[in-house]
Amino acid sequence: xxxxxxxxxxxxxxxxxxxxxxxxxxxxxxxxxxxxxxxxxxxxxxxxxxxxxxxxxxxxxxxxxxxxxxxxxxxxxxxxxxxxxxxxxxxxxxxxxxxxxxxxxxxxxxxxxxxxxxxxxxxxxxxxxxxxxxxxxxxxxxxxxxxxxxxxxxxxxxxxxxxxxxxxxxxxxxxxxxxxxxxxxxxxxxxxxxxxxxxxxxxxxxxxxxxxxxxxxxxxxxxxxxxxxxxxxxxxxxxxxxxxxxxxxxxxxxxxxxxxxxxxxxxxxxxxxxxxxxxxxxxxxxxxxxxxxxxxxxxxxx
Numbered sequence: 001x002x003x004x005x006x007x008x009x010x011x012x013x014x015x016x017x018x019x020x021x022x023x024x025x026x027x028x029x030x031x032x033x034x035x036x037x038x039x040x041x042x043x044x045x046x047x048x049x050x051x052x053x054x055x056x057x058x059x060x061x062x063x064x065x066x067x068x069x070x071x072x073x074x075x076x077x078x079x080x081x082x083x084x085x086x087x088x089x090x091x092x093x094x095x096x097x098x099x100x101x102x103x104x105x106x107x108x109x110x111x112x113x114x115x116x117x118x119x120x121x122x123x124x125x126x127x128x129x130x131x132x133x134x135x136x137x138x139x140x141x142x143x144x145x146x147x148x149x150x151x152x153x154x155x156x157x158x159x160x161x162x163x164x165x166x167x168x169x170x171x172x173x174x175x176x177x178x179x180x181x182x183x184x185x186x187x188x189x190x191x192x193x194x195x196x197x198x199x200x201x202x203x204x205x206x207x208x209x210x211x212x213x214x215x216x217x218x219x220x221x222x223x224x225x226x227x228x229x230x231x232x233x234x235x236x237x238x239x240x241x242x243x244x245x246x247x248x249x250x251x252x253x254x255x256x257x258x259x260x261x262x263x264x265x266x267x268x269x270x271x272x273x274x275x276x277x278x279x280x281x282x283x284x285x286x287x288x289x290x291x292x293x294x295x296x297x298x299x300x301x302x
Contacts, residue, residue: 042118045125049117050108054100069103072096180246182237183215185229192217193239193246200230208232223250 057070080086080095108114132138150156179196186192194215204212210232218226239246245258 037122038115038119041122042115044118045121046108046115046118049121050101050104054097054104069107070100072099072103180239180241180243181215182239183217183229183231183235185217185231191237193249194218194229195243195246196236196238197228204230210234218247218250220253221251223247 054070057066061067076099077092077095080099081088086095133142150159181194181196182191183194184191185194194217197214197216200212200214208230212230213233213236214228215231215236216226216228218224241249241258248256249258
């Protein structure tokens with residue numbers, strides 16, 4: 001089939017889009033996060049800083065050394081009163097204070113590096129909050145405060161989910177998923193990737209006739225939604241794949257396999273072996289992994 005401009009354009013445009021889009025989207029997300037922090041956190045801090053400066057300057061600086069933005073002339077005061085923004089009962093000192101804040105804001109905007117002070121203060125405050133809330137007393141105080149605000153209608157329906165998402169992304173605790181496993185689900189001969197999460201309800205053991213474990217089955221392309229199944233431990237196949245690799249596999253609906261992610265052509269790094277079956281940890285290593293997982297599950301259950 002002869003090559004055409006339209007065919008080449010679609011091919012190379014799609015290829016360029018696939019190469020550039022992840023980087024562009026990443027930069028856009030980071031930029032939006034920066035704008036959000038700068039506008040909603042650093043902005044109010046800068047406003048508070050300017051108000052504090054207006055209050056402090058006349059108390060620490062002599063009349064002969066006052067900055068230009070602090071000086072309010074009689075003409076400026078008269079214009080402000082005639083503008084209609086203030087009632088006649090408003091005192092001159094109040095109007096002068098507002099004008100000084102306005103002048104300082106203009107001076108602040110003219111010197112872009114001053115805006116960074118609010119961002120630096122925000123970073124410092126977040127750091128100090130982390131330090132204070134990491135000790136025993138801070139954790140106790142925060143736990144009580146969190147328990148109190150979690151009772152507020154509307155807040156309590158949203159806060160737990162937001163907290164869970166933030167802890168999943170930024171938390172220091174390891175992800176609750178223990179191992180990447182394979183289970184025959186939803187029917188025999190169909191292998192499904194899942195995550196071993198822990199021991200199941202003990203009453204299920206009696207019904208199943210053996211110890212069972214809970215396995216989280218993620219859905220594509222959002223692996224943090226899915227469902228939980230209960231599988232007899234002997235029927236769980238442990239994979240030599242990291243949680244991050246398995247998540248990429250699920251998010252891309254199987255397009256990005258661990259062997260593709262690492263750039264290795266060998267099937268030893270993938271989810272399947274050369275014969276097309278599930279790639280499991282070698283017998284000795286798999287047995288060790290299973291025993292270690294079972295010991296961890298039994299320990300948590302105990």
